[in-house]
């Protein structure tokens with residue numbers, strides 16, 4: 261019925277071929293329907309009519325599609341409106357993942373995690389107050405608590421000067437930068453580091469830094485409210501370069517912005533930010549630009565549509581307040597003296613951005 265009402269079919273002359281239910285199974289709190297996608301039909305057409313599936317099956321559904329078939333899961337329970345961040349749960353969910361991004365809980369009750377090494381660049385977008393910065397806080401805190409500075413280095417851009425104070429003086433954090441003028445030199449360093457890493461890959465004839473004899477840290481450049489960099493081509497050119505070549509070099513991006521700015525996201529950058537987190541948006545047009553249709557219907561802070569590869573699903577982000585994050589990070593802080601000493605030890609001329617050369 262949903263396929264009929266949604267006019268989801270492939271015409272064959274006079275005839276219409278609809279997706280065909282191959283399997284329907286009920287297990288505990290969920291029902292799973294597997295259906296065929298008729299040959300010649302674009303699976304995106306089904307995704308575009310997601311609302312029809314919601315009209316028939318309710319809001320608590322999850323759809324996975326490939327060219328031949330679709331899997332629709334229908335859950336009895338929806339997502340919680342608040343999900344308290346639990347350090348142990350996050351640690352358990354990320355075992356054996358190289359650079360894990362803990363996104364939040366999905367409808368099946370699991371913590372959804374993906375590996376930046378496989379999916380290197382992330383775009384976070386949503387209206388003011390929708391939960392972007394809070395999600396960044398929990399992602400970064402989890403990374404810092406579970407990876408050593410030798411494994412991960414962070415470059416943090418806080419253009420609103422509101423968010424990243426709590427990450428200062430950590431061995432993982434190269435710095436917290438507040439303006440294009442502050443960001444430019446450090447991103448120039450990242451560019452040189454990428455050149456150097458590229459040379460190392462050539463010399464050892466390998467495809468990615470994970471295969472090098474010497475282990476290098478992954479580098480994550482994370483910028484909150486990146487739209488404030490519009491027109492700052494010195495910075496945006498490097499961000500674009502990272503998005504194009506960073507994957508094999510172990511340099512990844514997390515960019516967040518309130519409204520998806522079509523100009524800033526024009527071209528390469530948008531195409532290369534393949535993972536999307538769409539928090540509440542003003543309208544369907546904004547959701548579409550982010551690539552997370554349906555985000556305009558979200559009304560809960562910390563709720564988002566996560567798109568990794570082609571699968572999109574609704575997620576509730578863990579809630580970690582500033583105070584709790586501070587407490588969790590306290591054991592990893594360095595004293596001002598230690599920071600000063602390290603700065604003095606660094607050479608003036610480029611000697612490796614990441615101090616473990």
Ligand SMILES: Nc1ncnc2c1ncn2[C@@H]1O[C@H](COP(=O)(O)OP(=O)(O)OP(=O)(O)O)[C@@H](O)[C@H]1O
Pocket residue numbers: 341342343386387388389390391392393394395518561562563576577578579580
């Ligand atoms: N995961 C969450 N669970 C419950 N409440 C949340 C969650 N995330 C955010 N909130 C609530 O929403 C408020 C705003 O969140 P946040 O500052 O992260 O939004 P934002 O999208 O970054 O906004 P802005 O763009 O204005 O900075 C928080 O102070 C908190 O009250």
